[in-house]
Amino acid sequence: MFYVDEFGFRLNMTRDYARAPQGERANAAVPFRPGPAITLVMALGLSGIVAPCAFPGAMNGHIFGLYMAEQLIPHLPPNAIVVVDNLSAHDSEDAHDALVAHGHVVVDDQEDDDEEVADALEKPGIQVWFLPPYSPELSAVEECGSKVKALVRGAEPRSVSDLIDALGDAIGMVTPQDARGWFNDARHARVQRPRPQAAADRGAGSSPATGLKQGSG
Numbered sequence: 001m002f003y004v005d006e007f008g009f010r011l012n013m014t015r016d017y018a019r020a021p022q023g024e025r026a027n028a029a030v031p032f033r034p035g036p037a038i039t040l041v042m043a044l045g046l047s048g049i050v051a052p053c054a055f056p057g058a059m060n061g062h063i064f065g066l067y068m069a070e071q072l073i074p075h076l077p078p079n080a081i082v083v084v085d086n087l088s089a090h091d092s093e094d095a096h097d098a099l100v101a102h103g104h105v106v107v108d109d110q111e112d113d114d115e116e117v118a119d120a121l122e123k124p125g126i127q128v129w130f131l132p133p134y135s136p137e138l139s140a141v142e143e144c145g146s147k148v149k150a151l152v153r154g155a156e157p158r159s160v161s162d163l164i165d166a167l168g169d170a171i172g173m174v175t176p177q178d179a180r181g182w183f184n185d186a187r188h189a190r191v192q193r194p195r196p197q198a199a200a201d202r203g204a205g206s207s208p209a210t211g212l213k214q215g216s217g
Contacts, residue, residue, distance in 0.1 A: 001081045002043045002050060003141035003186070004072065006059045009163060011035030013153045031158060038163055040148070042171070043072055043082070044141040048179050051075050052171050054164060061089040065098025073104070073212065076126060083129045085139060091130065099212060107211040126212040137189040140182035144174060 012034040018026035039059055042052040051071045055063070068082075076082070084090045096106045107125075136142045151170035157163040 001083060001183075002045045002072075002076065003083045003139050004041070004043045005085060005139060005141045005145060006039050006041035007145040007149060008058075009038045009040060009054075009149070009152060009167070011158055011160070011163060013149075014156050015153050028156075036160065038160070038167075040145075040167055041067055042141065042144075043075075044144045044179055044182065046179055046183060047176050049144065049171050049174050052167075054167055056160075059087070059089050061092030061094030062098055064089050064092075065095035066102075068095070068212075069099050069102035069104060073126060078125065079127075081127045081129060083131060083139065085131045085136070086133050104212045128212060138186055140179070140186040143182040143185060144178070147174060147178065 012031045014028045014030050018028065020026035036056050037058065038054055038056055040052060040054045041059065041064070043050040051067075053067055053071050072082070089095065099106050105125075131138050148167070148170040151173060152163070152166045155162070155166035155169065157166045
C-alpha cells in the first residue's frame, strides 16, 4: 500500500517555535513576500518516500495524472494499492485522460461491458482507493508531510534553489522506521473511527473507486 498527497511550500517559511532566555522573546526574520508557490507531491510506502516530485504552482488533474503515469506507477509493483484523498483533481477527467494517454486503462465501473475494460480486468493492475472526506488522520503520508515541512522550516530557505535543496535534504531524513510508525498511526485511526450503520451511509470515497490496468499497447 502507498499513500499519495501533495504539500505546498513558500520562501517565507520559518520555525513556528524557538527557545529564548527567560523573559526574552525569540525573534526570526520572515520575508514579507512569500515568493512563488512550490508543490511537492510524493508517495509513502513502508520503506519510505517514493517518487517525490516538486513543481511550481498548484496541483490540477492533468499534473496529477502525469505524475501517476510517469513518476509513480513505474516504481510500483503491478498489484499495488494507492490511497489518495478526495481532492477533485485526483479523480478528474483530466487525470484519467493523462493516464489513458500513457497506456493505462482506467476502470471506474467493474461491471462495464467495454471489451478493453474486460480484457484489462483480467490482468494485474494498480488500484486507487479514495479516502472518506475530511479524514487526513487516515493517510500516513500526512504525518510524513508534517516532518518534511518542519525540516524545511528549520532550513529557512529564501530562494527557489535553496528550497529545492531543503526539500531534498528533508526527504532524505525520512526513515523506514518513520514510515512504519506513520502506517501504524493511520491503521489505529482507521480502527478507532466510528463505523457506519449501513453500507448506504458510507461516503463516496470510503471504498476503492478506480483501477489502473496496464494496456497492451
